[in-house]
Amino acid sequence: MAACALLSRLSPLLRERLGCRVRSFSCAVPCSQLHRAEGAAGLTGKVDRFGGVTVNLAETGLPADISEHAFSRLLQDSLVRWKAEGKMAVWLRVPISLSRCAAAASAHGFTFHHAKSDHAVLALWMGEGESRLPGFATHQVGVAGAVVDESTGKVLVVQDKNKTKNAWKFPGGLSDPGENIGATAVREVFEETGVRSEFRSLLSIRQQHQHPGAFGMSDMYIICRLSPITYDINFCTHECLRCEWLNVSELAETSSTTPITSRIARLLLHGLEHGFDKIDLTMEELPAVYSGMFYQLYHRQLPVHS
Amino acid sequence: MAACALLSRLSPLLRERLGCRVRSFSCAVPCSQLHRAEGAAGLTGKVDRFGGVTVNLAETGLPADISEHAFSRLLQDSLVRWKAEGKMAVWLRVPISLSRCAAAASAHGFTFHHAKSDHAVLALWMGEGESRLPGFATHQVGVAGAVVDESTGKVLVVQDKNKTKNAWKFPGGLSDPGENIGATAVREVFEETGVRSEFRSLLSIRQQHQHPGAFGMSDMYIICRLSPITYDINFCTHECLRCEWLNVSELAETSSTTPITSRIARLLLHGLEHGFDKIDLTMEELPAVYSGMFYQLYHRQLPVHS
Numbered sequence: 090m091a092a093c094a095l096l097s098r099l100s101p102l103l104r105e106r107l108g109c110r111v112r113s114f115s116c117a118v119p120c121s122q123l124h125r126a127e128g129a130a131g132l133t134g135k136v137d138r139f140g141g142v143t144v145n146l147a148e149t150g151l152p153a154d155i156s157e158h159a160f161s162r163l164l165q166d167s168l169v170r171w172k173a174e175g176k177m178a179v180w181l182r183v184p185i186s187l188s189r190c191a192a193a194a195s196a197h198g199f200t201f202h203h204a205k206s207d208h209a210v211l212a213l214w215m216g217e218g219e220s221r222l223p224g225f226a227t228h229q230v231g232v233a234g235a236v237v238d239e240s241t242g243k244v245l246v247v248q249d250k251n252k253t254k255n256a257w258k259f260p261g262g263l264s265d266p267g268e269n270i271g272a273t274a275v276r277e278v279f280e281e282t283g284v285r286s287e288f289r290s291l292l293s294i295r296q297q298h299q300h301p302g303a304f305g306m307s308d309m310y311i312i313c314r315l316s317p318i319t320y321d322i323n324f325c326t327h328e329c330l331r332c333e334w335l336n337v338s339e340l341a342e343t344s345s346t347t348p349i350t351s352r353i354a355r356l357l358l359h360g361l362e363h364g365f366d367k368i369d370l371t372m373e374e375l376p377a378v379y380s381g382m383f384y385q386l387y388h389r390q391l392p393v394h395s
Numbered sequence: 396m397a398a399c400a401l402l403s404r405l406s407p408l409l410r411e412r413l414g415c416r417v418r419s420f421s422c423a424v425p426c427s428q429l430h431r432a433e434g435a436a437g438l439t440g441k442v443d444r445f446g447g448v449t450v451n452l453a454e455t456g457l458p459a460d461i462s463e464h465a466f467s468r469l470l471q472d473s474l475v476r477w478k479a480e481g482k483m484a485v486w487l488r489v490p491i492s493l494s495r496c497a498a499a500a501s502a503h504g505f506t507f508h509h510a511k512s513d514h515a516v517l518a519l520w521m522g523e524g525e526s527r528l529p530g531f532a533t534h535q536v537g538v539a540g541a542v543v544d545e546s547t548g549k550v551l552v553v554q555d556k557n558k559t560k561n562a563w564k565f566p567g568g569l570s571d572p573g574e575n576i577g578a579t580a581v582r583e584v585f586e587e588t589g590v591r592s593e594f595r596s597l598l599s600i601r602q603q604h605q606h607p608g609a610f611g612m613s614d615m616y617i618i619c620r621l622s623p624i625t626y627d628i629n630f631c632t633h634e635c636l637r638c639e640w641l642n643v644s645e646l647a648e649t650s651s652t653t654p655i656t657s658r659i660a661r662l663l664l665h666g667l668e669h670g671f672d673k674i675d676l677t678m679e680e681l682p683a684v685y686s687g688m689f690y691q692l693y694h695r696q697l698p699v700h701s
Contacts, residue, residue, distance in 0.1 A: 157495070185507060189463070189495040195513075201491060203610065204510030207501075210610070226532040226612040227572050266533050267604045267613065293694035294600070294676075298573045301686060304509065304516075306532040307573065309615060348681060349692065359697055368695045370600075370676070375654060380607060386655065388599035389674045389695075391665055 131167030134180075140216075141178035142171055146187050147208070153186065161193040168197060168213075177216040183209045228307045229300070233261030234274035235353060236286045236315045242361055243334040244354070245317070246346075247281055250330045257335060257346045259312065259353070269385055271372065274313040282332050283323025286315040290369030291387045293353055312353050314360075314369065337361060366390060437473030440486075446522075447484035448477060452493050453514075459492065467499040474503060474519075483522040489515045534613045535606070539567030540580035541659060542592045542621045548667055549640040550660070551623070552652075553587055556636045563641065563652040565618065565659070575691055577678065580619040588638050589629030592621040596675030597693045599659055618659050620666075620675065643667060672696060 134144035144167075151160070171179060181199060183191050185207050191199075199211040203225040214220035236245040246257040260281035264273040271288030278286050293312045300308035324332035340346060341354035360368040370387045377384050440450035450473075457466070477485060487505060489497050491513050497505075505517040509531040520526035542551040552563040566587035570579040577594030584592050599618045606614035630638035646652060647660035666674045676693045683690050 185501040186498050188498040188501075191497075191515075192492050192494040195491040195494075200512045201510035201515055204507035204515050206506045209497075209507060209510050209515060223608070224535065224569065224572065225610060226535050227570065228534040228536055228615065229530065229532050230534055230613075230615070263530065264533065266530065269604075270602060291600070293692060294597070295690050295692050296576060297683060297688070297690035298575075299688065302529070304531060307536075309534065309536070347684060352692070352694070355697060356694055370695075377603060378653060380605075382603070382605065384601050384603035386599060386601050386658070388658070388662055389676075391661060 143180040145182040157193040181211045230264040231310045232273035233259040234278040248330040285318040449486040451488040463499040487517040536570040538579035539565040540584040554636040591624040
């Protein structure tokens, strides 16, 4: 039955193109009826509310060894049909093993939209004028955590092993996919210094484009304020040369640091002297309207009576 | 000379694998010398400071019609060599026309790292333990602009044509690649409403993961405060149902809006009543240490004497 189910998902045109080799199997539905049941020519996909069609090549029943040429012809026929149907865009999800189909598709104007792990997505705009296809992710997110010990006026800093020597910085690193800003800060601080901490607030954001460490994409670097839970340092010697609790006032004055770290140190000093409510953006978790999933919202805290 | 230069970039092993068809050409360097000049087997690439090697298939002199099988053998030989050399990672940049090579590479453990437009990048971690390969961009950035007319206490709002009816929102949209937050806000406001404005401050950030409109990636949604330069509305009927200058106090109270818009309206109300310095994160442009390019830094503004 499996082979029958597979064949039934192919269009008559596809079976014809492939020189349909009907293997012997027991099946309740005669092949002739399968052919008649299919009305459409070529590939089929899901239509979205913007008038685009998405074809997942892993689910179209294509033979694993389909040639670029055969796929190209199949795609051509499908494009003719979709154009006639007024489709605005075509999305092709191509498993990595079928990558030769991506090459075939590029000859028809498809380009890569994105790729992850075991598949690539190609897109073709078929509407009028400039493409209105939504882009893909453009930013990596890096997070640094400034762990401030209010009882001593000190902040936890590291000297990076791989970069500018003797420059004090806050521990930090790239967010993992799906990881919240505060979680990244706490994790990176622990991994680099051995100190456990908890998120307090967002302090600053830096946006940079054509970032050298981001494959030419953009970088959003977010600095957070954390409070220490533990104080003993056990720093990672792969990443750090040194790690210390340094007076915030000293960090704000020293030249042995980066411009951003110096700026944040001044911000922290102001917070230590006048209250962190003067500098913090606090976080609140709220439910998203449509999905029910949660998102994290950061802004200046409003007085209670507002 | 071009063919000679091409052949000279191929390793002896490659020429052998391809059944080297030496075309007649006039060349100062005899072929035998070309073979002797090449010591390495297989593909060659650039080595980075992390011990990774990057191979750009568009620059390796591979024939455009190289078979998956031939490439696989070539890659296999190269991997043996790189492993022996202690390389930590291999990056393959594959032009879309050579996508069949991606399929061949996947059989050797390569996975997609990312893809853009006309090429894909695959990666293979060869070091000890868990992969330490840097990830790719994970977030799209959306920006909304709240244009506040301080003289009237009104803010410019729209009703989205495609979403929840009767919900007032700030105009906004996705940042273009390389576009700064403030520029996105000003552009989107103009495109949706016809009103020209200028950036004043960053007010709030929302982070959401597995965003339905972001191909399952993450979303950073940034709300900015803008000041109007012009006031006449000429809204885009493709995107908007309505567009008005609405009292901030009314927006803060109405249920005909989204939770975030309501929250920002309350923030704006506080700003109108107590000064925007109470809610703003101001922006400063600073030069990046290494590249000399500029980045934008946002944080609470420090008093002048700090």
